[in-house]
Amino acid sequence: GAVVSQHPSRVICKSGTSVKIECRSLDFQATTMFWYRQFPKQSLMLMATSNEGSKATYEQGVEKDKFLINHASLTLSTLTVTSAHPEDSSFYICSARGDRGYGYTFGSGTRLTVV
């Protein structure tokens, strides 16, 4: 079946630094990638949608300069949290739609802690 590999699973960084999260589709081409943020005991909030080779579309209220999304290939999308602050600490999950019918495949998530 379709698999999305998300790395790292956990990361701790200092306030003011940047962190990159990668999502790779292992056995299919991810034409669209979605990035979600999830606070403890809460639902998933869509941050942005990216299509391969084009700029990401951000949801209202999401700072595009802070959360940089790159989808340069059909198998790789990255989310970079720039100048991270403690309030950016959260669980980030990617989801890919590809060329194998209508479905979404989720990565395993990244727990970001900014100290």
Add this chain to the structure above:
Amino acid sequence: AQSVTQLGSHVSVSEGALVLLRCNYSSSVPPYLFWYVQYPNQGLQLLLKYTTGATLVKGINGFEAEFKKSETSFHLTKPSAHMSDAAEYFCAVSDQGNTGKLIFGQGTTLQVKP
């Protein structure tokens, strides 16, 4: 715009009892509907989905859901709960792929008591 409401943020059942997790949706177009399960610190696993066709959808692990257009509902059921079913469950709606966005409900924590 689309939205999903999950009634009950926390549901507790005894092992072997019926599981019923409620989901109501709002959509301006015929929706695609999904149920996902999430274990702590993990991503989401698809339980089942409705796109078109038969309104009673069977999924993995004995779960099923019925799409009721008149009630705008897509409730998730399982006849007999197992301890391993304890997790967070999310209902989600999509706009048939027009944008591809999945909009999630608030989630329901299922507790299974021995």
